[in-house]
Amino acid sequence: MSFIDTNVLVYAAVDGAPLFDRARAVLARAADDGPVTISRQVLREYLSVMTRQQIWGKPLTLTQAVGDTAEFLRQFTVLEDGPLVWDRLIVLSRRYSFAGRQIHDANIVATMLAHGERRILTFNGADFRRFARLIEVVAP
Numbered sequence: 001m002s003f004i005d006t007n008v009l010v011y012a013a014v015d016g017a018p019l020f021d022r023a024r025a026v027l028a029r030a031a032d033d034g035p036v037t038i039s040r041q042v043l044r045e046y047l048s049v050m051t052r053q054q055i056w057g058k059p060l061t062l063t064q065a066v067g068d069t070a071e072f073l074r075q076f077t078v079l080e081d082g083p084l085v086w087d088r089l090i091v092l093s094r095r096y097s098f099a100g101r102q103i104h105d106a107n108i109v110a111t112m113l114a115h116g117e118r119r120i121l122t123f124n125g126a127d128f129r130r131f132a133r134l135i136e137v138v139a140p
Contacts, residue, residue: 002030003037005122006045014057026140038076039111043069079115
């Protein structure tokens with residue numbers, strides 16, 4: 001199993017995006033290796049990123065981005081958020097230092113741990129480095 005971070009989905013979605021080919025390849029390899037997981041947080045982040053202007057591409061309409069997320073829901077297993085994820089996030093907050101936007105990354109880790117997932121594929125490995133004792137961070 002591998003959890004897919006938002007940036008991998010974003011880079012794989014837009015021809016001309018940085019790391020497009022690598023993102024596509026890592027998604028294909030992950031699918032060959034077993035179940036691929038995401039969370040609804042990742043879906044929301046995808047909507048946010050893809051509907052705003054990027055230097056490497058035109059923003060999608062919300063309808064287009066929602067269409068992409070519908071496809072992700074068909075392709076990937078969704079690890080749901082809830083009380084167990086919240087409890088894991090609170091435990092992480094007592095053991096690790098994070099604040100602001102880093103809370104989103106910590107919540108991804110909490111979601112993974114709550115569901116027994118231990119491997120994340122991300123182009124932002126530094127965002128998860130503090131949790132390396134708990135999860136395997138794989139930078140494609």
